[in-house]
Amino acid sequence: MPSSVVHAGFALLLAAGLLKGAYDRPALAAVLLIVVLPEVDSLLGPVMSGAHRTVGHNFVLPAAAGVLLYYDTRVRSTSALRERVTDRWIRVAWVCLFVHVFAHVFLDWAHLEGVNALWPLHDEFFRLEGEILLSTADGFVQTFVDIELDPETGERTVDAGGTGTTESVHVNNPVEPDSPENLADADVIDRRFPIAQRGWRLYLIAVGVFAVVARRFQGDPPTEKM
Template identity: 55%
Template sequence: MPSSVVHAGLAFLLAVGLLGTYYDRRALVVVVGVLLFPEADTLAGLVLDGAHRALLHNLLLPLAVGAVLYWDTAREKSWLRARFGAAAARIAWVGLFVHVFAHVALDWYHLEGVNLFYPAIDRFFQLGGRAYLSTADGFVQTFVEITADPDTGTTTVDAGQSGTTSNTHVANPAQPSDEPGPGPTDRRAPVAVRGWQLYFVVTGLLTLGAKRLQSSPPDDE
């Protein structure tokens, strides 16, 4: 699974690109804090079955937060700006964007995926498939497949949906297994388990370094 370090690597890239002139150390800390917030459902999984990748890894939560954020920041007298300053609205929107695309969406493709519409719809979705152009078959995509039974006429849509919180456990350091066996438990905190994950981590760190150099005043000639 993508580790928090990998999520942070992608978040660094997005933060540097989207914060613009509002980029500074404090803004970066806020964005990374928002990024790591969903991992709290790992601990919730100790008392609530299937909470990991469901309770805070869904799209309904950021939609609700986005609606409130839009309502506030679209007003002339924004509470957020009045309380935290002119940069607060930009930082909040970037944090929400990073939450969705550097965390939830990144987990969507891996293992059992995420419970995208929890709690309204209790169903995990895993983003798997491929899309390509073929000289024989034209454009082919398998991310969403629609099939019809020739005998019954029933249409089936496969968008990578799988189990529910009652029968799905996504392994994590707090709960490597939903049914731990006898003996010591092997708890692993991943850093990068694929080459592309290490690439994100290193590129994110290098981007922070490059941004730091860009922000430094030029030497006097």
């Protein structure tokens, strides 16, 4: 699975492009904190089956946070958040929310058993796996969502990459490097803290760091003389 370092590398890239007018060390620190925070759900593994990739890895909670943030800062006549922070930090809050979804949850959605996308409304893990292509023989082809129609009953079934529920899915992590059943019988427990398990992941880390360093040395364009 993508490590926290890979998530951070992707987050740095997004921050460099999105933190317009609010790009500084405190804002970057906030972005990096938010992007690694979902991994805390692995600590709940010993007390909640399937907690990792569930509590901190879904689309329901960030969607609810986005609605609340929009309502408080755009709809209410008096914003509780604006009374406590400047407009700059409102921008940072939106970027942090975007980074959480796209630099963390979306990446994990496409790896191993996926994420419990609709938790706590619906308990089922989904993995984003498939392809979209144009074929001279078959035309437009997509396999991310498989729709089948039973010719006898006419019943339609939709498979969006479901992999199981919290009772059947275990995603290895340093807190629980294997399923609880296997851990109980293991003589030696190998707890691995991944950094870059694929070449593209190392590349993503390097590009994220490069973007931050390059932006640090960028200056304002010279003014044209009339």
